[in-house]
Amino acid sequence: MVFFILRRLLQAVGVMLSVALISFILFQYVGDPVTIMLGQDATEQDRIELRQQLGLDQPAPIQFARFVGNALQGDFGLSLRQGQKVSTLLAERFPATMELSVAAAGLALIVGLPLGVYTALNRHSRLSQLVLTLSLVGVSLPTFLIGILLILVFAVMLGWLPSYGRGETVQLGWWSTGLLTADGWEHLILPAITLSLFQLTLILRLVRSEMLEVLRQDYIKFARARGLTRRAIHFGHALKNTLVPVITITGLQLGGIIAFAIVTETVFQWPGMGLLFIQAVQFADIPVMAAYLCLIALIFVVINLVVDMLYFVVDPRLRVARTGAH
């Protein structure tokens, strides 16, 4: 078990290093940082000075090491577009994205899971057909379109909810939260729904197909042959066996929410990391792009690790050491 954790940790470090390498390559070689920072008219002397300052005259591996060292401290230099420290910018935006993502993930789970179970257990009911049809439409709707539609209906036509920004936020240390004000919540509703819809339909269909698969298994047939109640079979056996693969896949999907937030934040002008990233891409702001990439990779790697651990905890076949065949 310990061996397993160690191996996964090593893999995680490997992935992070590869991502760091890609970021580094972006940073150093795509476009000339010196020109970008000093403009076209800089003198040769200025360039040489800046080169030395940035350590650009050092051999590549040393530069990479410096890059990694800086990255570990959260230093990614200055944003080309705004001139501020990249780390500051990201830190400012981080809470907004996190709150939105968690809200969306929660919504997707709370609605998606039960619906998935229901449509699997009641395959032919009217409600199931309706839900399945809606889920198909849901998968066919791009996130930004959902946002636009919601804005059209709830903000423009009905005027119930705001369509822009985060509303009032409260500062708790370095974290700014919108969860402590009614206004903040009002602003959160539409973006959270928009962001959650895609994941919701995915979870729904995943749970449904997994459960249908499980219900076909021999141990379910044997459980029925033993006369166990439908409730015991469906919720005691089938559900538990369904959740094991679902939990892990879902965990990985939820990492995707953080990335999909890019689109939602753009539609609702939500001041998060995603919006920052898009602006960076439009502007070719390399430092921000590289930093965002590393941060996202870190989040993903951590989620992957946690999910792997979870698998271990939940599936006894992996957990209990084999005591040998008898």
Next chain:
Amino acid sequence: MKRRLYQLWDSDLAYAWRNSNIAVLASVMLLLLLVGSVGADWVAPHNPFDLASINLIDALTPPIWMEGGNPLYLLGTDSQGRDLYSSLLYGMRVSLFIGVSSVILAMAMGVVLGLVSGYVGGRVDAFIMRVADVQLSFPAILIALLIDGVVRAAVPAHLLENIAFPVLIGAIALAGWPQYARTVRGSTLVEKNREYVQAARVTGVSSSAILFQHVLPNVLGPVLVLATVHLATAIITEATLSFLGVGVPPTSPSLGTLIRVGNDFLFSGEWWITIFPGLALVLLVLSVNLLGDWLRDALNPRLN
């Protein structure tokens, strides 16, 4: 020939298609959309690119059934006076073109890599799968955005427009190949040990011949289902990228571009400029998804 056609019509797949209302409906819808977009030059009542034919006076006309509507412009016009219906058809053509191209490219890459990976095994297999796994843990849109952003930064501005299309197609394809590779590799591993492969080997057939003539036909089923799902995803991805402003250049707008442009007019009440392209996009993706779903169920032997 007639007999072949009859065999095809009577096959299990065709039978299932005939009997499924949804499959037929989706196919018809898709066909209509295809004809409309590919044949936009003939179907569209106006040419939105012909500056001479655009009348600013007609700008912001609402659709025909609303007050102020004009029978010339079925779905209304945008802020420049361009007919929305025509723009829509051309936009759909762009969206379809990019979507289909990316899928074909991703499929080619993924299938080849999957075949090689499964057949050769060993280090090659481990490496390819590693890359695929790592890539799969990142959402496609992020990868596409990244590639797009990097190219944007690396290439001087005046060249950007020329290479926008290939880059976009490449980005979406690059984000999508791992799924194909994984699936094909799995099937290849299974087929590799079957007798007909071993027989071919023994009689001296070359590896590539074995792979492409013998193994490939057998792994095509799941690939086809994957391709339809991927087509829907690719179209959405392109629309999203264009909506964000980092997709197709403004000179050849796709549905995503149209939606973005129309978004600015949402609050002033000219909702049609963004909604109709949106509707077209949804119909397109929906029909692809419906067909894909049906195909998956029809090709799945176990559900019978």
Next chain:
Amino acid sequence: MADSPPLLEVRNLRVEFHTRRGILTALDDVSFHIDRGEVLGVVGESGAGKSLTGSAIIGLLEPPGRIASGQILLNGRRIDTLNEEASRRIRGKEIGAIFQDPLTSLNPLYTVGQQLVETILTHLPLTPAQARKRAVELLEATGIPAAAQRIDHYPHQFSGGMRQRVVIALALAAEPRLIVADEPTTALDVSIQAQIIDLLKTICRDRGAAVMLITHDMGVIAETADRVAVMYAGRIAEIGPVSSVIGTPQHPYTRGLMDAIPSIHRSTEFLAQIDGSMPRLNAIPSGCAFNPRCPQRMPRCLTDRPELLDAGASRAACWLHDAEVEL
């Protein structure tokens, strides 16, 4: 033949499958009975309908299969027309089942003990503590060493033979009167098969449970069963005491089966086999289903389907035994 009414009676059972290419008759007018405590073997090739009969009796026929006509009676009560809840109560409590693959029959996420206790508590009015005690007893009875510890182990921690013992324990947990065992040893190592069959026979006899032993292995039948039914193409070809059916087979099909078993005593160059193969469900010949392959075919066999006719100690569905006809 026992004097008391039979435990299980199957009368004219007909099971159909409605497919898009038409209606397939998988079981056609199948009738037999099982007495208390006896072991009835049901033998036949793959596809003959043995497992289907078992499924129909337990009430777990999978759609699109359905019981088209006929009756299934347990202790004189019809069980084929019960609603889902009543059917469920019979399963496990009155009729138990054992399936072929012990690995997939057990839920990998629950311990053996949890699955046993759950079954016991579903049918018997015991406290959890009592149920657990009973579970340990069952495991001991099925020959699992250190039962008190192993009860908290997961299925993957048992070997194949041990798992099947657990399955047997589970099937007997609620003290059913009849066990339907569908190919209980096919998935096991040959060396273990004998042990399991032995266990099954002994433990059922000790608890007074009857067994419907479904298998394609004649040898297992010979060792274990009291009576045997030979099935062919969804019908019963011959049924009777094991010694009679195996020693003096009355139906040409059974005779062919017996001849096909190589013997140590006879030296032969070729293995005897029955020409042809069992017909598919959509191509069952009219008259006697076996007639295309029968070496003793008569003109009548092509048109009239034989019922089970008396033939010495057993009964055979063959016109050769029609008492009215002069041979």
